Amino acid sequence: xxxxxxxxxxxxxxxxxxxxxxxxxxxxxxxxxxxxxxxxxxxxxxxxxxxxxxxxxxxxxxxxxxxxxxxxxxxxxxxxxxxxxxxxxxxxxxxxxxxxxxxxxxxxxxxxxxxxxxxxxxxxxxxxxxxxxxxxxxxxxxxxxxxxxxxxxxxxxxxxxxxxxxxxxxxxxxxxxxxxxxxxxxxxxxxxxxxxxxxxxxxxxxx
Numbered sequence: 001x002x003x004x005x006x007x008x009x010x011x012x013x014x015x016x017x018x019x020x021x022x023x024x025x026x027x028x029x030x031x032x033x034x035x036x037x038x039x040x041x042x043x044x045x046x047x048x049x050x051x052x053x054x055x056x057x058x059x060x061x062x063x064x065x066x067x068x069x070x071x072x073x074x075x076x077x078x079x080x081x082x083x084x085x086x087x088x089x090x091x092x093x094x095x096x097x098x099x100x101x102x103x104x105x106x107x108x109x110x111x112x113x114x115x116x117x118x119x120x121x122x123x124x125x126x127x128x129x130x131x132x133x134x135x136x137x138x139x140x141x142x143x144x145x146x147x148x149x150x151x152x153x154x155x156x157x158x159x160x161x162x163x164x165x166x167x168x169x170x171x172x173x174x175x176x177x178x179x180x181x182x183x184x185x186x187x188x189x190x191x192x193x194x195x196x197x198x199x200x201x202x203x204x205x206x207x
Contacts, residue, residue, distance in 0.1 A: 012038050012164030013045070019065070029058060033065055036077070038164050041171065043116075044069040047079035049123070053086045059100035066107040075114040075171055080123045083108070084130040084193070108134045109186050114174035116167060119143075120160065133189040136182055137170030139163060 019034035029052045036045040044065055053059055062083075069076045087101050108115060117135040121142060132138055138154045141163065153173070155166045174182065 011160065012167065014039060016045070019068075029054065030061070032079075033061065035074075038168060041168060042074055043171075044072075044074050044076040045079060046076065046081055048081040050082060050086065052081060053083070054090065056094070056096045056100045059097065059104050063100070063104045063107055066104065066111055069113060070107075070111055073113060075116060075174070076111065077167070078115065078117045078135070080119055081117070082131055084133055105134075109190065110183055112179040112182070114171055114182070116170050116174070118163065118167065120163070130193050133193050134186060136174040136177070136185070137167075139166050139170065 013036040015037045016032070017035040018032060030046060030048045031052075032045060032047040034045060036043055046062060046065055053062065066076060068074075083104075087105065091098055091101055114136045115134055116137045116139065117131050118139040119141065120139075132151075132153070136153060138151075140154065140156050141160060142158060143156045153170065155170060157163055157166045177185075
């Protein structure tokens with residue numbers, strides 16, 4: 001990946017170093033990938049949307065960023081990036097895509113550092129609850145879902161100026177949890193999602 005030191009264009013990040021490029025040279029459809037700081041807190045940031053992760057090189061790029069977070073012992077923030085939703089649609093498009101998705105999911109599952117998902121006012125889809133599978137904390141700007149607000153790992157700031165403090169709170173909360181418990185919680189969420197999905201499929205009328 002190539003590096004470019006730059007000022008990230010919007011809060012809550014105060015500084016950033018963009019990392020871009022696949023081995024084949026593709027920058028993908030991400031809006032930003034690289035390091036970012038919220039004051040003194042350094043994270044690996046991957047910002048995208050529902051159009052991201054539509055090709056194998058993008059999944060491989062995300063995997064390398066996850067592995068980078070592991071090597072540098074940093075948390076990762078997925079911003080407006082509904083990984084579970086996109087993976088569900090893309091999983092069977094090709095053998096290469098399926099393998100890349102599985103490798104990325106396994107890396108997220110076993111990452112020993114916090115994974116935080118943020119969905120702001122620019123997220124153009126309904127918040128998919130399954131995104132909590134890979135996340136140790138979720139930020140939903142302005143959401144009106146009172147049921148989600150009851151979860152300890154879901155925070156709903158009313159204004160964008162509150163996002164930085166909310167992310168830092170979630171990071172502190174997740175970093176206090178033992179690594180084995182973080183991974184076990186993700187595994188339990190994944191099993192619950194698979195069970196719910198299977199039950200839903202069984203209720204669909206047969207053709």
